[in-house]
Amino acid sequence: MHLQEQQQQQQHQQQQQHQHQQQQQQQQQHQHQQQQQQQQQHQHHQQQQQQQQHQHQHQHQHKLQQQQQQQQQQQQQQEQLYCFFGQQHQQQQQQQQQQQQQQQQQQQRTNKNSVWVAAI
Known part of the structure; x- marks a missing residue:
């Protein structure tokens, strides 16, 4: 249900903005x-393309991809086109990296603490 609501919102935004750059980014x-x-x-x-996009998204990436699409509509930058192939995977990796960090x-x-303990 959430996916359908977000699809409708995105469609309305694009109808109002009429910008081809955004749609290319999403594709x-x-x-x-x-x-x-x-x-x-x-x-x-x-x-219609947008609906197909959302239906074929991987379920575990739904939230990430929808966040990316909303950000695209707000930022409206062509530069994102060049970075886009990496961004899907980068965002997931960044989350994992942040956890690892x-x-x-x-x-x-704990190592520093243990070093101090050892030094004492």
Whole structure:
């Protein structure tokens, strides 16, 4: 249900903004569908493309991809087109890395503590 609500919101935003840059960015998010969507682009059925995008998203990436799409609509930068292939995977990796960094920091703190204890 949440996915459908967000789809509708995104469609309304794009109808109001009428910006092709955003729609291209969203299409590049989903690597598996690029070829089909680029063919459809020429017919300008952009709203249908969005629905297909959302339906074919991997379930574990739903939240990440929707956040990315909302950010795209607000930022409206062409530069994101070049970074987009990496961003999907980077965001997941960054979350994992942040968790790892937090663990490492905790380990470093305990190591420092143990060093002090050893020094004493």
